Amino acid sequence: MTIALLGYGRFGQAFADLLHEAGHTVAVFDPHAAVPAALKRASLAEAVRDAQWVVLAMPVPAIGPVLHELKPLLRREHTVIDVGSVKEQPCRLMDEILGADIEHAGTHPLFGPLSLARNERPLRTVLCASTLHPDAARRTRALLESLGCEVIERDAASHDRAMAETHALAFFIAKALVDMGIGEDLSMAPPSFLGLANMLAAVRGDAGHLFAAIQRENPYAAEARAALIEHLGTIHRRLSDVEGAALSIPDMTQPPS
Numbered sequence: 001m002t003i004a005l006l007g008y009g010r011f012g013q014a015f016a017d018l019l020h021e022a023g024h025t026v027a028v029f030d031p032h033a034a035v036p037a038a039l040k041r042a043s044l045a046e047a048v049r050d051a052q053w054v055v056l057a058m059p060v061p062a063i064g065p066v067l068h069e070l071k072p073l074l075r076r077e078h079t080v081i082d083v084g085s086v087k088e089q090p091c092r093l094m095d096e097i098l099g100a101d102i103e104h105a106g107t108h109p110l111f112g113p114l115s116l117a118r119n120e121r122p123l124r125t126v127l128c129a130s131t132l133h134p135d136a137a138r139r140t141r142a143l144l145e146s147l148g149c150e151v152i153e154r155d156a157a158s159h160d161r162a163m164a165e166t167h168a169l170a171f172f173i174a175k176a177l178v179d180m181g182i183g184e185d186l187s188m189a190p191p192s193f194l195g196l197a198n199m200l201a202a203v204r205g206d207a208g209h210l211f212a213a214i215q216r217e218n219p220y221a222a223e224a225r226a227a228l229i230e231h232l233g234t235i236h237r238r239l240s241d242v243e244g245a246a247l248s249i250p251d252m253t254q255p256p257s
Contacts, residue, residue, distance in 0.1 A: 001025070004047040006066060007057030008033040011083065014113040015057060022147050027051055030058075045073050053143070056082040056090070060217045063090050067097040079136050080104040085163065085210065086218045087128045087156035095130055103136035105129055106156060107144065108163075114202065122150035126159050164220035171211050172225055174203040 001024050005016055008030035016026045016039060028039040029047035041047040048054055048070070056063055063082060074080070080102060082090040091106040098104050106128035115123065125144050129137030141151045154162070173196075177183055183200045186193075203211075215221050238244055 001053070002027060002051045003053040003055060004029070004041075004051035005039075005055045005057055006030070006044070006047065006070075007055075008035050008039075009057065010113055011109070012057040014116045015055070015083065015109070018116060018147055044070060048073050048078065052077060052079065054078055054080045056080065056084075059213060060084050060086060060089055064093050064097070067093055071097055071102070074098070074102045076101070076103075078102055079139060081107050081140055083107055083109055085167065085214055087126070087159045088219060089217065091128050091130065091156040095132060100132050103133040103139075105133065105136045105140040107140065108159060109149070121148050123148050124152060125149040126152050126154055128154060128156045128159055160218050161220050163214075164218050164224040168214050168218050168221040169224055169228055170199055171203055171214050172221075172228070174200050175211055178204070 003019055003024050003026055005012055005019070005026055005028045008016070008028050012028070012030070012033075016028060019026050026039050027041045027047045027050070028035045029041045029044055044066075054070070054074070056066065058066060063084070067080075070080075080094060080098060081104065082094070084090050084106075085108055087106045087108060094104040094106070108126040108128075110124040110126065111120065127137060127141055127144065137153075141153075144151050177196070177200060183189075183193075183197055186197055189197060215225070235247070238247060
């Protein structure tokens with residue numbers, strides 16, 4: 001099967017390798033990247049001409065313009081998916097621009113180049129179906145599962161809220177710790193810090209360059225950051241009060257009394 005991959009950044013390169021390993025022919029168009037000659041196509045039209053699937057692997061702000069340019073080149077046998085880390089805007093754009101004519105679905109692979117390099121399995125991926133194309137969602141699930149993915153189905157808003165409270169907050173905390181120089185010397189780090197150290201390593205090595213996009217493009221990230229800052233401020237103030245000596249972290253492993 002031929003899959004057109006539009007975008008050859010860090011994730012696009014890793015995803016191209018995953019598709020190739022699964023036996024697919026990959027046709028890449030990205031005028032801004034150094035694409036291997038065997039994969040490179042000179043234009044959007046050439047990339048999608050023989051493809052059955054079209055994967056949008058570019059930054060979210062570029063998706064709208066690309067979809068407008070892509071729409072006249074697509075046929076009913078094409079299925080379009082995106083692989084962005086936010087879902088409301090890409091899914092809305094695909095519904096609006098591709099509409100009922102071209103099948104499409106939103107996806108968010110919860111893995112990156114480091115996960116693939118470590119051969120981690122299963123590779124979890126969120127699937128956001130379009131109400132216009134339920135069959136496209138079923139076929140997208142089958143494609144992802146054939147790549148070794150564990151598929152989690154959610155609507156776009158639920159996905160973005162969950163990512164704001166996990167993905168975006170993890171990057172927000174990591175950014176502060178990195179800027180403070182924390183985690184550079186782990187010689188005396190207790191086991192309780194190692195989880196944070198792993199997070200810092202993942203952020204630095206896998207997707208640190210996406211920090212601003214993750215924070216600014218998720219419509220719920222600012223709200224999540226504000227709530228975190230408010231709670232941290234409250235805890236900080238209470239630790240200075242008389243009651244601070246009694247503050248603790250609840251043991252969530254024990255049943256409530």
